[in-house]
Amino acid sequence: MKKGGIPKFVIYALLIACCSIPLFFKIPIPNKPSDPSVDFYKTLSALKEGDVVLLGSDWTGSTRGESKGHMKAILRTLMRKNVKFVIWSSADPQSPRAALDVIAEVNAERVANKEEKFQRWTQWVSAGFYPNADVAINAVAQDVRTAFGSRRENDTNGVQQQIFKSPVMQKIKSVTDFDLVIDVTASKTTDFHVQFISAKNVPLMFAVTGVMVPETQVFYNSNQIKGFIGGLKGVFDMEQMMEKGINVKDANGKIAVASDKISGEIAPLPGVSVGQGTKYYPTLHVALLLMIIMIGIGNYEMISARKRQKGNG
Amino acid sequence: MPEKQLGAWSLDSQLLGANYWDVGWFGLLFTLMIIVFIVFNVKRAKKGDNLFIRRISGLNAIDEAVGRATEMGRPVLMVPGLSDPVNATAVQAINICAHVAKTAAKFSNPIIMCAYSASMFTLAQEVIRDTYQSEGYPERFDPDSVRFISDRQFAFAAGVSGIIHREQTAAAFFLGEFYAESLIFAETANSIGAIQVASSTEATQTPFFIAACDYVLIGDEFYAASAYLTRDPIMVGSLVGQDWSKMTAIAFIAIGCLNASVMQCNIAAQTEEIYETHKSNPKELADALEDAQKLQKNNFSIPRLIKADKPPKDLKIDREKAPEEPGKEAETK
Amino acid sequence: MNDTIWARNPQGDLKMFIGGGLILGIVLFFGVMQTPIQARRPLVWLVTFLSGGFMVAYTYWPKPINFDAKTELPKNGVETVGSFLQQSFGVVSSFVQIIAAFLLGLGIFSLLRIHLMNIARQKKDWVFSVILLVSMLSMIIFGYWDFMIRQGEKAVDFDDPQFWRMPNMVRDFLFDGLLQQMDAAMFSIIAFFILSAAYRAFRARSVEATILLGTALLVILSLMGVVAGAWDDKVAALAGDGKTGSADFIMNFKITEVAGWLKNTFQTPAITGIKFGIGLGTISMALRIWLGLEKGGKA
Secondary structure (H helix, E strand, O other): OOOOOOOHHHHHHHHHHHHHHHHHOOOOOOOOOOHHHHHHHHHHHOOOOOOEEEEEEEOOHHHHHHHHHHHHHHHHHHHHOOOEEEEEEOOOOOHHHHHHHHHHHHHHHHHHOOOOOOOEOOOEEEEEEOOOHHHHHHHHHHOHHHHOOOOEEEOOOOOEEEHHHOHHHOOOOOHHHOOEEEEEEOOOHHHHHHHHHHHHOOOEEEEEOHHHHHHHHHHHHOOOOOEEEEHHHHHHHHHHHHHHOEOOEOOOOOEOOOOOOOOOOEOOOOOOOOOHHHHHHHHHHHHHHHHHHHHHHHHHHHHHHHHHHHHHO | OHHHHHHHHHHHHHHHOOOOOOOOHHHHHHHHHHHHHHHHHHHHHHOOOOOOOOOOHHHHHHHHHHHHHHHHOOOEEEEOOOOOOOOHHHHHHHHHHHHHHHHHHHHOOOEEEEEOOHHHHHHHHHHHHHHHHHOOOHHHOOHHHEEEOOOOHHHHHHHHHHHHHHHOOOEEEEEEOOOOOHHHHHHHHHHOOOEEEEEEOOOOOHHHHHHHOOEEOOOOHHHHHHHHHHOOHHHHHHHHHHHHHHHHHHHHHHHHHHHHHHHHHHHHHHHHHHHHHHOOOHHHHHHHHHHHHHHHHHHOHHHHHHOOOOOOOOOOOOOOEOOOOOOOOOOOO | OOOOOOOOOOOOOHHHHHHHHHHHHHHHHHHHHHOOHHHHHHHHHHHHHHHHHHHHHHHHOOOOOOOOOOOEOOOOHHHHHHHHHHHHHHHHHHHHHHHHHHHHHHHHHHHHHHHHHHHHOOOOOHHHHHHHHHHHHHHHHHHHHHHHHHHHOOOOOOOOHHHOOHHHHHHHHHHHHHHHHHHHHHHHHHHHHHHHHHHHHOOOOOHHHHHHHHHHHHHHHHHOHHHHHHHHHHHHHHHOOOOOHHHHHHHOOOHHHHHHHHHHHHHHHHHHHHHHHHHHHHHHHHHHHHOOOOOOOOO
16 A cells, blocks of 8 residues: 555554544634625625525535535525525525425524524425436426426415415516526536526526536636536635625724725624634544645655655666 | 506517517527538548648547556546436547447457446447447446446546546546536546546636646537547538537627627716716615616617527417317416 | 427326337337338338438427417427427437436346356355345335335325334335445545556656646645745745736736646647547537448447
């Protein structure tokens, strides 16, 4: 197993240590949110009470380190702003379950904070899972009433009804009636959303995993999406912006979260917003540091091996 | 404010009332052009014109990899990606795998092909069996060499990694659509010293393959493989057709750059004027600058030429009412 | 055109649909079996061409705006065809799902054959085959049992664990407790592989590799809040408050600016270029399949 210099076992042990130790400490880390994150929060903040959002949940337990944080931050924002939403999935049969679990968690949080539970049927509905992401997203873009037409949910009296009878879907006749479309995803659904839904001129945003950031940046640069949050940094950005606002001065006159991207300031959201992102970000930090050190060692080994060779030759 | 959003140009088409396109004529024209280029070049190649393809080292390595596996007496592993259902990428991946299988059949070397989806499994089994038959070695084909592993991403990753370890494959081909599991495969195969040829149509996974594999087909080299390996006129012709399309796209990009530069010059000239007028109020200044930019972008030549014409949300076309079906009330909206 | 065949909801006469589908399926099956071998390839091509033709027509045929098939009549021939295509899409997309469902049966058959054979012949590591089959069967049994219970009592809110019964609990244990966790574990293994791959591959072997290494380091550093904050503050302090040209120039060296420049100027065009090439390749591949120029396995 020994390749190069350091055995793999040592590298892996170091990574385990670096990833787990910071989880036990509360380490405050300064942050400057990325431009796409700022745009993401700005667009979310601009939503008004009564707006309806189509929220795609295309992630599963495997990427919950990132996607669950995204989902939670988005749901907290929507619920606190009293924005209605429709959940749907097209990437994986597990995805709707993942979203429903997070909704239950955020609702439990609200109950604990003596806020009202966000009600299924009157404030949000779930349109379920549709196999074949490309076909499903295309169908929603072309005719959302047919695409979601057969889905049913219990109304407030426990009677099964078509979801289009719900107060959430009242004004929805086509996909353009949604005030915003967001996809929390760990898969290729970003491409299909841009291809079919963005083409309809509906404001579109993504919450993607870290590895998808470069690809999503392309859509952001070409203005096909309004903004996106990516990876754990995206979760941390969102939590910090929700907690402290953007360019908002604290009691000491210091700006906690600053961005040159917007000229004015955006107010924080009332309520506790820190969570997974703030907790895991120091871990990411240490892991990245470890990576830099390992790359450094690798290069040192290479250079010294070359020197040895030269010396021998 | 539909007028402001759509610009004067779109209002004209609203008056015409019959513009149904929501993809833009440019998209259709460009697609048609690609088709014409491909079909024309296929015809040209069939006539016997000699069309050139540059060297692709990843594809040259196929024989080397299979040869090494034969020397070591270990199997060759092929994974044709995670397409579900079968799509163009999957068909191409299976085509390249069939070429690998052909080489393996000649050397009588065992192969293992792992399918992610049931449809992929069915297609792959048919194609590989055909390949062995057409090479004249039907008896060398083992039906169990093509296996359905799982259509759950990480169960598939675990299954394939297990096979790599247990069977100690000497060569591994990862071709097609790969996602997060790409590095798991590549590093596992690397850890047992297998020679690896990989390609992902997902741009985000290509760096992982480059870091861990011996040979990587980047981007559309993957689609060039059939033409490169067979020199079949249809394949070669369509490849040249693609290149023509690319060159046209490059020309469009160049024209776009020029156009954007002129547009930026116009904006710069306006900016000065706007700054002088609104410099006392920063908020107004920012709004006025944004409006000026939007106006330029909406009205300048290229965006006007290719921008998809989207009908306004509230555009209503008068249609005749449908007669009610007997015994059924028309559903109210 | 009022309420076309496509828009009809089959829920009322579902049994008739299934029965009709079954009979049609059997007829087609025997029809295809009777077809001479040399006629099969053209037959396959014809089906491919028709299916592809539908998608092409669906994509490029103008779609009616704000059209309600239930209450309105299409305005002209273009709208009639557009509306027909649009309404048929749901049904046609279901075809794909139904065929995929049948193929799943074939997949399971392959899995069973290989692993039952392993067990029967007691090949190396046959115990794993036993584990695989037991896992598969238990997931199928409890998944279906759970589904039946949920379907049977629609009034009960099964999202609330207090209403769960044994099969619901077992399914939850298998699915959420095991599968999801194992999925997450497999995903996190990537972190280890990334680190070992970075250690092995990120070496300044040549000029190109050195450039790659340098840019990678800059991007990694820009993701680290502590480093990025300190670096940017240092640059800002160096530039000072003066609004001079040189101060503006120095501000370009903020790490967030540099990383942003790398992303926007190099990474985005590179990805766009690669994606464009892949897109063209896919179109030409699709065209070859559609027109029957592509012969399977001919690479």
